[in-house]
Amino acid sequence: MSYQPIGIFDSGVGGLTVLKEVSRILPSENIIYLGDTARVPYGIRSAETVTRYSFECTEFLLRQDIKLLIVACNTVSAISLKEIREKVSIPVIGVIEPGARAAVNSTKNRRIGIIGTEATIKSSAYLKAIKALDKDIEVFGLPCPLFVPLVEEGWTDGIIARLVVEKYLKDMMYRGVDTLVLGCTHYPLLKGVIQDVMNKVCLVDSAIETAKVVRDILEEQRAKSKEQRAGDQGRLKFYVTDSTEKFVNVGERFLGKRIDDIEKINLGR
């Protein structure tokens, strides 16, 4: 089992920040990434449609004989994680619960901010996950619609990023949160600017927290891939449902390395 790959899917390119962290702390794992780029973004679709799409992604990855599934998509994690877990026999990790747990562990003044896409904030998924752990914590959600296009353009430092981050997060500062959850898989690329602007606040990077949970589960199940030789790197394989070109261009910035082994597939009808 240990040599089986880990499967990760997202509606697009964002989940690559999760892949990056998993690959960093578990470098010898083989990982298969599926980006359903033909149908991105999921956040604007009905719960029924999101569930159907996520089943199609899950089934595709199960056919690749994965040992663990990471749902690196906030929308799916919020809407259909439970239904996916009921359908499959391998461990399924979403991105919301690990981030929520890390935020609860981090906060001292019990005031947590959540930033994400409009769909994620509207779903109250982080709010519910945090309240389930500690109902007395105050949670402030804020959608930041310009962050995703900023990141996709690669404008993650410089004056424009700085001003946009300041404009959105002014309100969070007034609210006195001591912990801020980056509740969108694109946002870790803006971490530097966000930390500069909110320099006394603890940033929770859901990608890192998700990767830690994956490591713990694989250790517990003794399912970690073993290095053949010290320093051996696992294989990274990518599938997308729309053109590979844009995914590679934007994705290499997310991943910080080359994307070589990529293939276009069809999902659904």
Place this chain on the structure above:
Amino acid sequence: MSYQPIGIFDSGVGGLTVLKEVSRILPSENIIYLGDTARVPYGIRSAETVTRYSFECTEFLLRQDIKLLIVACNTVSAISLKEIREKVSIPVIGVIEPGARAAVNSTKNRRIGIIGTEATIKSSAYLKAIKALDKDIEVFGLPCPLFVPLVEEGWTDGIIARLVVEKYLKDMMYRGVDTLVLGCTHYPLLKGVIQDVMNKVCLVDSAIETAKVVRDILEEQRAKSKEQRAGDQGRLKFYVTDSTEKFVNVGERFLGKRIDDIEKINLGR
């Protein structure tokens, strides 16, 4: 026939810039606007899907007994205008041809810039429309992905808008275009900043150009609505396929007036 309404549809809120101009130069017309907000954006979908959606919008508006149809959506104008025209017996106006024609009439140095969404620029629809009128004109297309979220956030003046516009349009200035087409229905809200940055360039606002074509056709067909009394305003009626709330919030900024008469409907399955 003259009291029948004009029908306008778009995938979302952007077409309201066209409605605003039509209503400004033809104030006594009754107008029905349909925003297919549950399925926005069309630009990321296949041509087949865009055509199917646009037929559904067209059929809905035909049932409201419209006398003229405006396709205020760049994606549909680029992909399925011809097929819609073949299906219906009333005049059908898209947003690309009027903008292209105005740009060709405006340019002196025969160098035209087009800005729009990635989907519009990739479709080369403006390039083809301009080349069809004058094949010797040089056309430079540039996608500006941050403009739509800037406009939807209402950040249409101030330092952030200015810096984002400068960053995108630097390249257009080097190319020495004397005419720039705002090839996205959201962009007229950034016209002030864009004109400041490119102060010697003639901006072509597709919304205004489309409205002029509509006026000319109604005059030619003697189908203009007649005022009962001087200053009578036509009725504006709105339909959307997703929640009315966000549409009203953002849409009132686009329109510069209240949106009162709005209804949610279902299209397609």
